[in-house]
Amino acid sequence: MITVIRKNSAKNSSRNSAKDSAKDAGKDGPEAGGDVRLSGISKTYGSFTAVRPLDLTVPQGSFFALLGASGCGKTTTLRMIAGLEEPSSGTVSLGEQDVTDLPPYRRPVNTVFQSYALFPHLDIFENVAFGLRRRGIKSVKKQVGEMLDLVQLGEQARKKPHQLSGGQQQRVAVARALINTPRVLLLDEPLGALDLKLRRQMQLELKRIQTEVGITFIHVTHDQEEAMTMADTVAVMNAGRVEQLGPPADLYENPRTTFVANFLGTSNLIEAEVDSRSGDEIVLTAGDCKLVLPRARCSGPTASGGRVLVGVRPEKTSLTHADEAGGIPAGRNRVTGTIADSSFLGVSTQYVVDSPVCPEFEVYVQNIDRDPRLVPGAEVVLHWSPAHTFGLDAAQDIDAGTGTVGPDEGMAA
Amino acid sequence: MTFLRSLSRRLKRRLVVIAGLLTLGYLLLPNIVVTVFSFNDPKGRFNYEWQRFSTDAWTDPCGVAGLCGSLSLSLQLAAWATLGATVLGTMTAFALVRYRFRARGAVNSLIFLPMAMPEVVMAASLLTLFLNLGAELGFRTILIAHVVFCLSFVVTAVKARVMSMDPRLEQAAQDLYAGPLQTFLRVTLPIAAPGIAAGALLAFALSFDDFIITNFTAGSTVTFPMFVWGSAQRGTPVQINVVGTAVFLVAVLCVLAAMVMGNRRNRRRAS
Ligand SMILES: Nc1ncnc2c1ncn2[C@@H]1O[C@H](COP(=O)(O)OP(=O)(O)OP(=O)(O)O)[C@@H](O)[C@H]1O
Numbered sequence: 142m143i144t145v146i147r148k149n150s151a152k153n154s155s156r157n158s159a160k161d162s163a164k165d166a167g168k169d170g171p172e173a174g175g176d177v178r179l180s181g182i183s184k185t186y187g188s189f190t191a192v193r194p195l196d197l198t199v200p201q202g203s204f205f206a207l208l209g210a211s212g213c214g215k216t217t218t219l220r221m222i223a224g225l226e227e228p229s230s231g232t233v234s235l236g237e238q239d240v241t242d243l244p245p246y247r248r249p250v251n252t253v254f255q256s257y258a259l260f261p262h263l264d265i266f267e268n269v270a271f272g273l274r275r276r277g278i279k280s281v282k283k284q285v286g287e288m289l290d291l292v293q294l295g296e297q298a299r300k301k302p303h304q305l306s307g308g309q310q311q312r313v314a315v316a317r318a319l320i321n322t323p324r325v326l327l328l329d330e331p332l333g334a335l336d337l338k339l340r341r342q343m344q345l346e347l348k349r350i351q352t353e354v355g356i357t358f359i360h361v362t363h364d365q366e367e368a369m370t371m372a373d374t375v376a377v378m379n380a381g382r383v384e385q386l387g388p389p390a391d392l393y394e395n396p397r398t399t400f401v402a403n404f405l406g407t408s409n410l411i412e413a414e415v416d417s418r419s420g421d422e423i424v425l426t427a428g429d430c431k432l433v434l435p436r437a438r439c440s441g442p443t444a445s446g447g448r449v450l451v452g453v454r455p456e457k458t459s460l461t462h463a464d465e466a467g468g469i470p471a472g473r474n475r476v477t478g479t480i481a482d483s484s485f486l487g488v489s490t491q492y493v494v495d496s497p498v499c500p501e502f503e504v505y506v507q508n509i510d511r512d513p514r515l516v517p518g519a520e521v522v523l524h525w526s527p528a529h530t531f532g533l534d535a536a537q538d539i540d541a542g543t544g545t546v547g548p549d550e551g552m553a554a
Numbered sequence: 555m556t557f558l559r560s561l562s563r564r565l566k567r568r569l570v571v572i573a574g575l576l577t578l579g580y581l582l583l584p585n586i587v588v589t590v591f592s593f594n595d596p597k598g599r600f601n602y603e604w605q606r607f608s609t610d611a612w613t614d615p616c617g618v619a620g621l622c623g624s625l626s627l628s629l630q631l632a633a634w635a636t637l638g639a640t641v642l643g644t645m646t647a648f649a650l651v652r653y654r655f656r657a658r659g660a661v662n663s664l665i666f667l668p669m670a671m672p673e674v675v676m677a678a679s680l681l682t683l684f685l686n687l688g689a690e691l692g693f694r695t696i697l698i699a700h701v702v703f704c705l706s707f708v709v710t711a712v713k714a715r716v717m718s719m720d721p722r723l724e725q726a727a728q729d730l731y732a733g734p735l736q737t738f739l740r741v742t743l744p745i746a747a748p749g750i751a752a753g754a755l756l757a758f759a760l761s762f763d764d765f766i767i768t769n770f771t772a773g774s775t776v777t778f779p780m781f782v783w784g785s786a787q788r789g790t791p792v793q794i795n796v797v798g799t800a801v802f803l804v805a806v807l808c809v810l811a812a813m814v815m816g817n818r819r820n821r822r823r824a825s
């Protein structure tokens with residue numbers, strides 16, 4: 142009994158200071174106190190490794206997205222930050238404080254659960270007020286009302302969770318965590334059940350709150366578009382490991398693994414061999430094609446004879462009918478092939494080209510002047526600027542990351 | 555033809571209602587008889603034939619020697635047994651669902667033994683146990699015996715509820731700054747409450763009207779069921795019907811109160 146009381150009072154004091162610092166951060170700009178630092182953190186269940194030893198720093202006040210296929214350990218990572226799962230190794234720090242051994246109720250962190258986890262015996266109002274009440278705040282009515290209005294559930298305040306739709310429940314879950322203005326908010330696919338319009342609206346709302354209050358958001362999602370549009374930093378996870386981390390555009394333009402190249406949008410990968418080096422560029426051969434690649438953009442071997450996967454994004458490639466191949470400016474990378482399939486997407490047309498060096502080369506062509514000869518069966522030349530080319534180590538599985546998410550039209554258009 | 559068909563359709567639609575009313579009548583008939591005969595003024599010592607209306611028994615329920623004493627004893631027994639069985643049973647149920655310990659499988663099946671075992675066998679074994687321990691038969695031995703057989707019912711009721719409860723709810727509470735005690739009081743207990751209440755009600759009812767096990771372990775103590783049994787040999791006082799009717803009424807009132815409260819809460823929420 143006594144220990145419980147002592148813990149609670151300690152919790153209250155740490156809570157208040159956390160709340161204050163979160164507010165200060167919003168006013169006075171970022172402070173070092175709110176960085177989330179994971180050092181060598183891992184989780185194993187029996188002999189199964191859900192999260193491999195992981196080092197990650199999320200700066201105070203940033204919007205961090207964790208992107209990855211189902212079952213790659215995203216939820217497990219979040220749960221370790223929240224304190225709901227004990228790491229098998231490594232530590233979690235918030236700012237200067239090592240919180241690895243702190244129970245969840247003493248961490249200035251709130252979670253939006255993937256399964257919502259709303260309290261079935263409490264109405265929506267009380268669900269949202271739960272965190273405030275536990276911290277001994279008496280007058281919660283105004284705050285809860287504002288929060289419910291924010292997620293457009295003001296009318297439903299006195300309903301029980303089971304009387305709401307899935308999307309409404311999800312918004313309650315977001316409101317229940319957000320109202321506490323924690324130092325770090327963990328969001329486990331918080332918008333998954335919403336329709337497109339509401340999802341966009343909530344994305345904007347979350348982003349606005351995040352910038353206004355200066356809360357650090359760690360946002361788990363399946364939706365690469367959501368990750369790219371909302372986050373300052375995206376980490377792509379695969380099989381319990383962070384494959385690559387960086388600003389969304391950087392990740393998209395310079396993938397360093399085939400998984401990232403295929404998981405974020407679509408990439409055309411060509412198996413090639415390093416032929417020679419000339420200055421800042423590498424010259425490679427694939428079949429009878431000669432391809433040029435800036436050395437700085439190659440994460441694979443650069444010595445001659447090394448095997449490299451040459452990659453280019455579909456929207457950076459141009460398509461020219463073979464009859465006009467002479468008009469293609471010199472110095473561009475070229476690949477020949479025949480159109481296997483074309484689909485009209487409105488803004489652009491997607492072509493799948495069968496080439497000897499890449500069986501399913503995808504290209505998006507803006508629908509400005511449509512060439513009537515570009516129909517399935519036509520001989521074409523694909524060409525792109527060497528500057529838009531990236532190189533990956535060919536030792537990896539060329540198909541890693543495909544199939545989990547199809548080609549993303551929104552990104553290509 | 556159409557008439558017949560419409561009649562049969564109407565019958566079919568009403569079938570559930572008719573069956574329900576018949577079952578209800580079947581269930582209520584004994585209670586009605588007991589109630590009616592509580593207003594009887596029997597000629598002899600047996601209250602089996604209707605004579606004439608009288609409220610004597612209702613105005614003097616304790617008029618029969620030993621009745622009110624045994625009734626109060628039974629109520630006390632039931633209250634304590636319910637308390638003991640509910641507390642122990644709830645804790646056992648939580649332990650069985652939440653924790654992995656070595657004897658878990660064994661406990662899980664052993665807890666059903668009192669339910670499965672013939673009551674006489676259990677009564678006899680308990681008596682043997684008490685005699686061997688040199689325990690003085692009486693209130694305490696009855697209470698111990700009652701807790702034993704009520705326990706398995708409480709465990710079953712609470713376990714079902716706890717098993718269907720998402721452990722992430724408690725994690726969510728912890729995430730929202732509720733310490734272990736707060737989490738238990740604000741989330742775990744309220745969600746498990748219907749199961750615990752069902753278990754407690756069952757325990758009370760079982761303990762209050764238990765005869766066989768009580769008879770074996772009571773020594774010279776007389777509980778209400780034992781009093782009824784004993785007096786049935788010599789004659790049945792009308793007061794027994796009064797007590798029976800009163801118990802029935804209290805139960806009905808409890809159910810009605812729960813319903814009214816539930817309705818009012820729903821209406822308040824809807825408005
Ligand atoms: N309690 C557990 N016991 C055993 N294995 C577990 C447990 N929890 C998670 N796992 C395993 O750990 C892996 C990672 O799980 P996690 O929930 O973190 O995935 P996720 O990336 O969140 O996936 P999703 O996108 O589908 O939610 C999965 O393969 C899962 O089967």
Ligand SMILES: [Mg+2]
Pocket residue numbers: 215216217255329
């Ligand atoms: Mg998950």
